[in-house]
Amino acid sequence: MMRTALITLLLASVTMSMILPRSQASLACITCVATVKGVEAKALAEGGNVAKHDVDQICLKEVPTHNAEHLCEEYGEHEVDVIVALIKKDVPPKTICQQLNKC
Template sequence: MFRPSLLAVLVALISTPIINSFVVPPSQATLACITCVATVKGVEAKVLSEGGHVAKNDVDSICLKEVPTHSAEHLCEEYGEHEIDVMVTLIKKDVPPKMICQELNKC
């Protein structure tokens, strides 16, 4: 009825967890993390030199300057006031950029 190889493929497809189809591809996940870490480092320099207030347009410009690629533009636009507040608060507590990005679910 079924050839053994076809049966093996069908069993493999059926037994594969559905969650695998919802995982972010590694290249996108990596780009989000790299963009975040570079942005946090840029924001960190601004916070340390200017005392702490950072506006959304400042973060957007820092992000685009640190990661000047077309594929990162949408990632730069995703930073809202909440993410900026988290960045600034954690920078002031000397939390490393990678850990800040993990807190923001970017890494």
């Protein structure tokens, strides 16, 4: 059991490093966590009504760097729905981003 979990973790780590360079993977995680925190505040204030363009604006506000712009654009309607649903279940931002494969 432990061996399977270790192999799975190792494969996930290798796969992520092959997809994104380490600095990009870190930037994706930082961008996601900051964005989810911003979306969380908006969702709680407005009863969970958050649209994709709201997430894009929050993302660009929270991480105002040129390198993060393309990461902000990657949030689609599906991801927005997942983010808001998990926020409503009190899932921490880092865990949400892990589930979205950003961290």
